Amino acid sequence: xxxxxxxxxxxxxxxxxxxxxxxxxxxxxxxxxxxxxxxxxxxxxxxxxxxxxxxxxxxxxxxxxxxxxxxxxxxxxxxxxxxxxxxxxxxxxxxxxxxxxxxxxxxxxxxxxxxxxxxxxxxxxxxxxxxxxxxxxxxxxxxxxxxxxxxxxxxxxxxxxxxxxxxxxxxxxxxxxxxxxxxxxxxxxxxxxxxxxxxxxxxxxxxxxxxxxxx
Numbered sequence: 772x773x774x775x776x777x778x779x780x781x782x783x784x785x786x787x788x789x790x791x792x793x794x795x796x797x798x799x800x801x802x803x804x805x806x807x808x809x810x811x812x813x814x815x816x817x818x819x820x821x822x823x824x825x826x827x828x829x830x831x832x833x834x835x836x837x838x839x840x841x842x843x844x845x846x847x848x849x850x851x852x853x854x855x856x857x858x859x860x861x862x863x864x865x866x867x868x869x870x871x872x873x874x875x876x877x878x879x880x881x882x883x884x885x886x887x888x889x890x891x892x893x894x895x896x897x898x899x900x901x902x903x904x905x906x907x908x909x910x911x912x913x914x915x916x917x918x919x920x921x922x923x924x925x926x927x928x929x930x931x932x933x934x935x936x937x938x939x940x941x942x943x944x945x946x947x948x949x950x951x952x953x954x955x956x957x958x959x960x961x962x963x964x965x966x967x968x969x970x971x972x973x974x975x976x977x978x979x980x981x982x983x984x985x986x
Contacts, residue, residue, distance in 0.1 A: 780813055781875040781901060782931050784964040786820040789899055789946040792925055792962070795870060796824060807871040808832045809848070810856040810888060814840055817873060818847040832869070834859050860887040868893040875901040882912050885949070889920060892951035904943040923948045924959040931964075 790796045795805060807826055809817050812833035821831060833848040834856050835841070844851045852859055857880075870893050876884040881902045888898050904926060906912070916922075925946040930939050946962075 779875070780816040783816065783820050783823075785901065785927065785931050785944075786817050786873075788927065788962050788964050789873075789901075789925060789948070790820070790824055792923070792946075792948065793871060793873075793897055793899060794895075794950070795897075805870045806830055806832065806868075806893075807873065808834070808869040808888075808891065809874055810834045810860070810872060810884065811836075811874045811876045812840065812844055812848070812851075813837070813875075815844050815847045817875065818844070821873075822847065832867075857883055857887045860891060863891070865890070867891060868896070870896045871899070872896070873899040878903055878906070881906050882915055885916050885920075885947075889949065889951065892949075894952050896951045898949045898951075900947045901944060902947060904945050906945075906947065920949050921953055921955060921957040923950075923957050926959065926961045928961050928963045 805826075807821060807830060809815075809821075809831070812818060812835040815833070818831055818833060822828070828847060829849040831848040832850040833844045834852045834854060835844060836853070836855050838853040841851055841853045856876075869891055872888045872891060874884065874888075881900065885898065885900060888900075892898060900906075907917070907924070925948065927944045927946075930941070930943065
């Protein structure tokens, strides 16, 4: 099991691949009042892509357990807290709400990140989690996540590297995107690093996914 405190930076191309499928970026509804949270901010890899896409420093919040990243993150985000995200979310409670929460959490804590992040979303807000495709499996995780919240799944067609050596990861990855208040069945598709999505041809469980186009 990987150490949650070890940095696995998200490649910029992987983050860029999901932004066209985030509602506020897709319809141009990112306003000066919008707020985004990166709860496992690392060295700011995802935040840099958001800045590139037009999100301002004052709109971005960063939480990161590795305190040595704090100074660098302050150049990117208006709010920075060097703390464990689950502890931070419990402490914040209902005081803050976000239009987008986007992160690449430690795989071993993916379920806990989803459970802690969902209550922090504003109505209509979205949570985007990058994780291994195998994150979908497991009876306990199914009860804690999939049975509670419908989710759109964007499977990366190619594998990426998350380490400085450039070695390609051996796991398949996907972006899992939840929308607060949505009751429609989730959809799934494959996306490339720099291409439009193509609807996946394989069948999916009807109680988790729908292959109908999104409204």
